[in-house]
Amino acid sequence: MYAFEYHRPTSVKEAGSLAGQAEDTKFLAGGHTLLPTMKLRLAGPANLIDLGQIAELRGIERTGDTITIGAMMKHAEVANSADVKEAIPALAEMAELIGDPHVRNRGTIGGSVANNDPSADYPAACLALNATIVTNQRKIAADDFFQGIFTTALEEGEIITQISFPIPSRAAYAKFRNPASRYALVGVFVAKHADVVRVTVTGAGSNGVFRVPEMEQALSGNFAAEALDGIAVGEDGMNSDIHADAAYRAHLVGVMARRAVQAAAARG
């Protein structure tokens, strides 16, 4: 790991102004992506701004038809939150499927969303649930936020403060895990909202998380796994690597989508 200056701000404002003043900065959340990357010297920021002591980035709040989660909330905290479990059980279940217990005790929702790893779980949840990513500067709809692998709408020095999720009428997540890394080989999040169904896929696409409009249309008419009969996702644009080739990933999208719809429908 290259040497860096370490900063420990106690407010979002202070973190933002540190990022504005110092050269070559990076925010540190749970560190479960950033620190391994720094050990490999793939990242070597001159200044590391630790968000860990900022109380206003924590907390989970339910107001009316929305669940709002602070950026520094850990995966285990989201998985175990009574509010999340009641309002959006699919989101709590998704968080429980990330990595292993130790990873869930450190990794944060804000870090995962900011990172936009093409195999990460939260991007699929945010996009399917039509979440809003709130930063210290603005509010960004999930549809505009995720812009391809490891690429987001975030500007240099912009801090995610909260993510707010409209509560869907039903939702579920089906994940085919890579048995070694536990990241999604393919994960499909299905959410039925009052007016529309959203279906999102992570792990499969070579350009990161994406929606499947054909499936969304079919499910908007009939929210049942049978509605997906005859709909296949093509191999084009699918990721292909030693873990799974494009054809297999394309096939898994269909399988996981059906499982997610069945699970969501069974929630009654």
Next chain:
Amino acid sequence: MTTVSLTVNGQPVTADVDPRTLLVQFLRENLRLTGTHVGCDTSQCGACVVHLNGQAVKSCTILAVQAHASVVTTIEGIAGGGELHPMQAAFREHHGLQCGYCTPGMIMSAIDIVNRKGNALDEQTIRAELEGNLCRCTGYHNIVKAVAAGAQAMAQAPLQQAAE
């Protein structure tokens, strides 16, 4: 250099560290608590698991400075009054180790599982919860037995749990 103050196994510790010092390096090299191991250094194996504010974490993927003002418990901090912690005793009794390299992380993870899931643990739960701990020797069979027995024994040893 950055100053870090924390509590390790009940003792207050303050030190000036290079900010890139990992918590595991700090424990092993500054404090000479070499029971916590580095297996992979890539957040995969769990040999480095310690408790940070009561929760199991991989200390190779945390900066020492991130543990500022926290409470850390390592494998050295769980035995009380010359007696092994019931989970340690169960690993010995059930041959839950061969070379022993993974064992400190396994035991710290196992205690964390009991803290979260209670004293009656079935095999499936134990195997799923040990996902982040790799053992190259045992084939896990005896580790699973040891965790189940240690979990039961922890119910009978409230004083030692309190010592944590």
